[in-house]
Amino acid sequence: MNSNRIQILSEIIADFFAITISFLVQYWFRFHSGLVPSSISPDLQVTFITYFLILIFWYSILIFMGMYKNWYELSPIEEIWGVLKSVFSGTLIIVTLVYSASSNSPRLMFLSYLLIFSLVISLGRYSNRLIQKRLREKGILKIPIIIVGDLQSCTSFYQECVKSRNWGYLPSAFIVSDEQIEDNSTTIPTFTSLHKMSSLEFEEIVKQFNPEIIVLMKSLRKNYETLMEITSIAEDNNIRIKIEPDLYDAFTGQTQTRNLWGIPLIEINTEIIKPYQRLLKRTFDIVFSLLVILIGFPIWFIVGVIVKTTSKGPIFYVQNRIGKDGKVFKIFKFRSMTNEQKIKTPNWTSSNDPRVTPFGRFIRKSHLDEIPQFWNALIGDMSVVGPRPEQPHFVEEFTKAIPQYARRHKVRPGLTGWWQVKYTSYELSLEEIKNRLKDDFYYIENYSFKLDMEIVIRTVWLVVKGHGQT
Numbered sequence: 001m002n003s004n005r006i007q008i009l010s011e012i013i014a015d016f017f018a019i020t021i022s023f024l025v026q027y028w029f030r031f032h033s034g035l036v037p038s039s040i041s042p043d044l045q046v047t048f049i050t051y052f053l054i055l056i057f058w059y060s061i062l063i064f065m066g067m068y069k070n071w072y073e074l075s076p077i078e079e080i081w082g083v084l085k086s087v088f089s090g091t092l093i094i095v096t097l098v099y100s101a102s103s104n105s106p107r108l109m110f111l112s113y114l115l116i117f118s119l120v121i122s123l124g125r126y127s128n129r130l131i132q133k134r135l136r137e138k139g140i141l142k143i144p145i146i147i148v149g150d151l152q153s154c155t156s157f158y159q160e161c162v163k164s165r166n167w168g169y170l171p172s173a174f175i176v177s178d179e180q181i182e183d184n185s186t187t188i189p190t191f192t193s194l195h196k197m198s199s200l201e202f203e204e205i206v207k208q209f210n211p212e213i214i215v216l217m218k219s220l221r222k223n224y225e226t227l228m229e230i231t232s233i234a235e236d237n238n239i240r241i242k243i244e245p246d247l248y249d250a251f252t253g254q255t256q257t258r259n260l261w262g263i264p265l266i267e268i269n270t271e272i273i274k275p276y277q278r279l280l281k282r283t284f285d286i287v288f289s290l291l292v293i294l295i296g297f298p299i300w301f302i303v304g305v306i307v308k309t310t311s312k313g314p315i316f317y318v319q320n321r322i323g324k325d326g327k328v329f330k331i332f333k334f335r336s337m338t339n340e341q342k343i344k345t346p347n348w349t350s351s352n353d354p355r356v357t358p359f360g361r362f363i364r365k366s367h368l369d370e371i372p373q374f375w376n377a378l379i380g381d382m383s384v385v386g387p388r389p390e391q392p393h394f395v396e397e398f399t400k401a402i403p404q405y406a407r408r409h410k411v412r413p414g415l416t417g418w419w420q421v422k423y424t425s426y427e428l429s430l431e432e433i434k435n436r437l438k439d440d441f442y443y444i445e446n447y448s449f450k451l452d453m454e455i456v457i458r459t460v461w462l463v464v465k466g467h468g469q470t
Helices: 003-031 044-064 076-097 106-137 151-163 202-209 224-236 245-251 275-295 297-310 358-365 373-379 392-401 403-410 430-445 449-465
Strands: 143-148 169-176 193-196 213-216 240-243 256-259 266-269 316-322 328-334 383-385 414-416
Touching (some): 003 044, 003 106, 076 106, 151 169, 224 240, 224 403, 275 297, 275 383, 275 449, 316 392
Parallel strands (some): 143 169, 213 240
Antiparallel strands (some): 316 328
16 A cells, blocks of 8 residues: 555544544543533433544544645644644634533633643654654565666665665665666665666656655756656656755746655655645635526526527537546537537637637627636536646647646646736747746646635636637
8 A cells, every 4th residue: 555545544543543532531521520510411322423423523624624644754843733723723613613502611611622632633643653653664664766866876865765764765766877877886776676767768667666756866957857757757647756955946936845854855745735725716616606607697698599599500619628637528618600510620719710700709809608617617627717728639739748738737727827817829839838837837836715816806807808819
């Protein structure tokens, strides 16, 4: 099993015991200690149901607060701080919903639960760290890694792995440059495979060794294209990337990074959006899309009728697009052209396209043709804000030319995005795609609800100005 999954599973088990112990202590304190006045004593059935609901509640809070991840490689202080924030939030909700209606002091209940649960779950998390450390030191928990760089750096890092067995790293392959592969001055571990960088197909090596982590040495500083290619492949295969601190500047602006506790590496953080942010974003997509569809339904109905009566063809134009994680979905638009469905070769429309109908010109200029995509956002194919989805043909073409292009599929595509509110160019060129990609990455790497709101407001203003292509 993947070490990350083992880590998360062990956290879930530790939290189970912590929640159970906390519930029992709190139950005793509340009903049997005599310290809190109580006129009731729940029977076994009520107690069990309450315990079951408490389990669901606390697991939901911990998941929402992002407490299930590989905390082993992060500072224990950071983990404890996360625990305290989670417990405070959950306890506040419990006191507000349950004890506010009680004649007993909610402050006493709040403080007792906060202290008991914080202490027990913190002890459980710390114990889990000690168990993880022992499993790694004993070689029971091994983390296969691939090291990329010059031969000397790869071997030096291997020696660090030997000295620091509590990391649990097991180098399964070195990927080095051609001119150094024949260097016999460095001892290579017998269980480690050696590969030439220039002749290497990274996809093949990943499939062969199935590593959890790829470690990039600072000697790759000048090989920017190689760095981006390896990072893209790693993300596509859910492999974590770690870099030496000297490589940080090569990744600045490309992704978020985080320092690792006790390990002389920085991890490239591909999980940009936190769980609570994903929930908030999805909630906004559903609520906003419903409001647009329902409130504007009379207008959308009239637009559909006009589309149908002013030109032959269906009301909606349906096309395959690539969405999150590379999945194909069908995007919906009000039809704005006379013969789009007959075109066999995928292409982009150009300014003053003769296929655009008179009414189609109006709805394209006003972006009304995009309104049916709120249905895509409602059902989860798209988001209100995100990188624009592209046709499979173009995705394949752009990915071949720009390997990191696939990174934009780590999030749901959007009706509008950072690029759309900044530029008005619709030119199809590799340079234009690179410029758009920079803006897509900026959005992904700097996501916040505030940024989404800014993009929505800017989009509304552009619609009022008639920003769309005709």
